[in-house]
Amino acid sequence: MSIPVAFVAASVIEAVAIHFLVPWQWLRVVLLVATVLSLIAIGGWLAGRVVHPHLVSARTVVFRSGTGIRVEVDRSRISRASMVRRFGETANVIVDDRLVLPGPDGTVVDIDFDRPLSVTLPKRLSKGSRSTLIGGLRLHVDQPGEFCAALSRD
Known part of the structure; x- marks a missing residue:
C-alpha cells in the first residue's frame, strides 16, 4: 500500500508546487487537471x-486481480498455502510456472497445487495461447495468516 500512498503524496505536493512555480494560468490549469x-x-x-477480492468458499477458491484475471480452483487441488513475503514483482506475471498476482508491495502468500492447473489468462500473460498451465500462485492479501488458515480448514 505504500507505493500508491507515495504517488498520492507526490501528486499533492506537485499540485502545490505547480501553483507557486508556474506563472501561466492556462498551464497551471492543464497540469492541475492532469494531476x-x-x-x-x-x-x-x-x-x-x-471490489474484486479473492474468495474462499467451502468447495472452491477464486483468485482475482481486477477484472482481467479470474482463476477458480477446487480446494482439494491446493496442496500447500504458506506466508512468504516477496517484493520482486509488482505486476501480474508468470514466474517459474506460478501466476503472480501482487499488490502494490509485492506478494505475501504462496499457494501450491497438487498438479499443474490449466487457466485462461489475458494474452499479455499467456504468451499467445489463452490457456496456460500453472503449478501455483503467488499473491497479495491483506491478512495472510487468516487467508492461509481459511485455506487449510476442511
Whole structure:
C-alpha cells in the first residue's frame, strides 16, 4: 500500500508546487487537471482491488486481480498455502510456472497445487495461447495468516 500512498503524496505536493512555480494560468490549469486525473486513476486501481477480492468458499477458491484475471480452483487441488513475503514483482506475471498476482508491495502468500492447473489468462500473460498451465500462485492479501488458515480448514 505504500507505493500508491507515495504517488498520492507526490501528486499533492506537485499540485502545490505547480501553483507557486508556474506563472501561466492556462498551464497551471492543464497540469492541475492532469494531476487530478492521475489521482482518479490511482483511486480506481485501488478500488478494483477492493471490489474484486479473492474468495474462499467451502468447495472452491477464486483468485482475482481486477477484472482481467479470474482463476477458480477446487480446494482439494491446493496442496500447500504458506506466508512468504516477496517484493520482486509488482505486476501480474508468470514466474517459474506460478501466476503472480501482487499488490502494490509485492506478494505475501504462496499457494501450491497438487498438479499443474490449466487457466485462461489475458494474452499479455499467456504468451499467445489463452490457456496456460500453472503449478501455483503467488499473491497479495491483506491478512495472510487468516487467508492461509481459511485455506487449510476442511
